[in-house]
Amino acid sequence: GKLNAIDSIMAKLLVASLALTSALKTDKPLAPVLKLRGGVDKNMVATAYTTIGSANAVMTYLATEKNIEAYGIDKPSPVSIFMMKFAGLIMTSTVIMSWCALNGIETQRALAWGSVPFLVGSADTLLNDKCAALGIDPKGQVFNAALSALFTYSLFSGFQSGAVMKFLPGWLLFNGVNCALLPELACKMWGVPSSDEIAFFIKGFGYFMASCATLMGSLVLGNDATTAIGYSLVPMLLNIMDNKFVSKTFEMFGVKDGPIYAWAAIMTGSLISLLM
Numbered sequence: 001g002k003l004n005a006i007d008s009i010m011a012k013l014l015v016a017s018l019a020l021t022s023a024l025k026t027d028k029p030l031a032p033v034l035k036l037r038g039g040v041d042k043n044m045v046a047t048a049y050t051t052i053g054s055a056n057a058v059m060t061y062l063a064t065e066k067n068i069e070a071y072g073i074d075k076p077s078p079v080s081i082f083m084m085k086f087a088g089l090i091m092t093s094t095v096i097m098s099w100c101a102l103n104g105i106e107t108q109r110a111l112a113w114g115s116v117p118f119l120v121g122s123a124d125t126l127l128n129d130k131c132a133a134l135g136i137d138p139k140g141q142v143f144n145a146a147l148s149a150l151f152t153y154s155l156f157s158g159f160q161s162g163a164v165m166k167f168l169p170g171w172l173l174f175n176g177v178n179c180a181l182l183p184e185l186a187c188k189m190w191g192v193p194s195s196d197e198i199a200f201f202i203k204g205f206g207y208f209m210a211s212c213a214t215l216m217g218s219l220v221l222g223n224d225a226t227t228a229i230g231y232s233l234v235p236m237l238l239n240i241m242d243n244k245f246v247s248k249t250f251e252m253f254g255v256k257d258g259p260i261y262a263w264a265a266i267m268t269g270s271l272i273s274l275l276m
Contacts, residue, residue: 042226043102045273049229050098052266057095061088072256076201079134079193083201087208089121094212094232101225111165111216112155119148137191147171169217172209176235179206180242200249207239230274233267240264 060067064085068076076084093114100110122145125131131138154164179186183202187194192202211232218228240260243250250260 040273042274045270046098046102046226046229049233049266049270050095050102053091053098054095057088057091059088060091061085064088071259072254074254077195077197079136079198080201082130082134082136083192083198083205086121087201087205089117090205090208090212093117094208094215097212097215097219098225098229098232101219101228107219108155108158108161108165110219111168112152114212114216115148115152115155115168119145119152122148135193140190140192165220169213169220172213172216176206176208176210176213179203180210180235180239181206197253200243200253203243203247203249204239207235207242210235226274230271233271233274237264237267237271240267 064081065076067088068081068084093116096117097110097114100113101107122141125141126138126145130136131141151164151168153159154161175186178189179202183199183206184194186192186202186206187198192198211234214235215228215232218231219225223231240263243255244260249255
């Protein structure tokens with residue numbers, strides 16, 4: 001089917017973010033080339049992983065149902081698709097900030113551009129009246145939209161940006177951990193209908209949000225781009241370990257092993273290269 005206007009905006013935003021990282025003037029020199037024993041370039045590893053993540057973000061947002069089905073889950077519910085689509089926005093935020101950091105763009109501007117997908121997602125939800133269609137309490141989405149607008153304005157304008165840069169990673173981490181560990185409670189808090197399948201998608205959504213928060217927080221604390229990206233992989237690997245070996249929800253919903261082990265290998269290799 002045709003992409004709606006919001007989908008087109010997000011596709012253009014991701015492409016534009018790649019151009020912005022080289023077009024914008026930076027306030028500090030580009031991240032130094034850090035090498036591992038054996039001559040492996042940490043910047044190369046981080047760039048490769050971010051490139052793969054960018055493709056995955058686009059696929060998750062623009063072709064959500066096909067992406068879900070590629071992992072072996074047939075006929076997901078509309079709410080599950082909604083949550084996975086928003087997860088695509090979180091991935092988009094993460095890769096935008098990663099590209100910015102890798103190209104030396106200062107942290108406030110990186111977070112500003114990274115906040116845009118959250119604002120676009122909130123606008124998409126409210127303007128297209130998705131709450132009524134999906135049985136979601138709109139109050140939580142209105143609150144989320146207001147916060148997203150405030151954060152985006154602050155980070156771009158500089159108004160109270162220091163406070164926002166400290167608050168935003170913590171806010172996202174709190175919600176991410178809540179969704180990952182207590183998905184049923186998260187559904188109640190945000191007025192989202194609950195079922196075993198929806199809780200499964202909320203759990204994954206939470207780990208994606210925790211990864212985004214970890215990247216933000218690491219950059220705010222002054223870590224270089226490659227280290228921040230490395231730390232952001234920790235929640236992603238925890239997502240796989242939890243769903244595959246602890247809660248075993250991958251097995252419950254028939255998720256294919258192939259893509260999961262492929263992602264586990266990519267993330268593990270990248271994390272070791274970036275942090276060790």
